[in-house]
Amino acid sequence: MSLALTPAGALVAIIIMAGVTYLARIGGVMVMARVPIGPKVERFINAMAGSVLVAVIVPMAAQGDWAARMALVATLGVMLATRKPLAAITAGIATAALWRLF
Amino acid sequence: MSAELTLKGSLSGFKRMAPLSLFVVAFGLAFGVAAIQRGLSGLETLLMSGLVFAGVAQFAALELWGPEIPLIALIATTFAINARHLLMGAALYPWLRHLPPLQRYTSLSVMSDANWAMAATDYQRGETNIGILVGGGIALWLAWMLGTALGVIFGSGISEPERLGLDVIMGCFMLAMLVGGKTKLSMLFPWSVAAMAALLALYFLPANSHVIVGALAGGIAGLFLPDTPKPKETSKPKETA
Incomplete structure (x- = not known):
């Protein structure tokens, strides 16, 4: 099932995303009003949240060029050293740009 | 203990969040540039930021954007990335239950990582101003929209984007979010499982x-982690777990 990339298709996709996101925002509160989230569910969600990012980044590094890979390495390095996301992202983007420039 | 939502409280929340919101402008700009380069129109980009208001999910959706948008993958990816909001909302429940349902569920529409973190800290300190969540959320939303608009304007003016490395913004942003969270070393186990599963799916399963495969594999691997006495979100009260 997929949407054709017409203006209407894109609008539907955006509205669906907004709906799913809103449900996630209110879902926890709605559930808490009835059932508490158990430790098992919490472990699953905690592990899944980071795993989503891993599942996006790793294939990107596998398929990308060396500039993209070095950018990720720079981001990781600066992030671990400074814990500042903005500095880390800037370092990553600058690395990719410099790598391609030379 | 009670809690309340007032205009005055929301204004104070807005002011407290304003300095941090400047960083969100930069992230919004990155998203605007990335979206334009992915082929979204300026209006679509602004609509997505305005209605979805979830940076990581929006970046991930760009990956799915093509001549055909896979619907199931879009829903599953958006949900998987935003599933953390379920826990965040749940942690604020003891506070939000003091509001009438309409106010409660309207307030949650602007719940994001930064204002949630401030609200959760306030709640633990025994403060009663839910305006930090709402006012802070509005500040973040405005910053996100301003950044997106700047990116839309700026992005279409860049002719050779690969050379500037702007196409790697998303990867770097996600990696920074991943490493920046308060994460225990044991998370490396589900993350490794997720990485392996994602790579296998990349080469052997449909585009x-x-x-989704990586996220679910990582979540299932997380079930095998030992029970930790301290939950990941420090503000989650034990009695509600």
Whole structure:
């Protein structure tokens, strides 16, 4: 099932995303009003949240060029050293740009 | 203990969040540039930021954007990335239950990581101003929209984007979010499982399935982690777990 990339298709996709996101925002509160989230569910969600990012980044590094890979390495390095996301992202983007420039 | 939502409280929340919101402008700009380069129109980009208001999910959706948008993958990816909001909302429940349902569920529409973190800290300190969540959320939303608009204007003016490395913004942003969270070392186990599963899915399963496969594999691997006495979100009260 997929949407054709017409203006209407894109609008539907955006509205669906907004709906799913809103449900996630209110879902926890709605559930808490009835059932508490158990430790098992919490472990699953905690592990899944980071795993989503891993599942996006790793294939990107596998398929990308060396500039993209070095950018990720720079981001990781600066992030671990400074814990500042903005500095880390800037370092990553600058690395990719410099790598391609030379 | 009670809690309340007032205009005055929301204004004070807005002011407290304003300095941090400047960083969100930069992230919004990155998203605007990335979206334009992915082929979204300026209006679509602004609509997505305005209605979805979830940076990581929006970046991930760009990966799925093509001549055909896979619907199941879009829903599953958006849900998987935003599933953390379920826990965040749950942690604020003891506070939000003091509001009438309409106010409660309207307030949650602007719940994001930064204002949630401030609200959760306030709640633990025994403060009663839910305006930090709402006012802070509005500040973040405005910053996100301003950044997106700047990116839309700026992005279409860049002719050779690969050379500037702007196409790697998303990867770097996500990696920074991943490493920046308060994470225990044991998380490396589910993350490794997620990485392996995503790579296998990338090469052997249908296109765009790798994020979902990796995320679910990582979540299932997380079930095998030992029970930790301290939950990941420090503000989650034990009695509600």
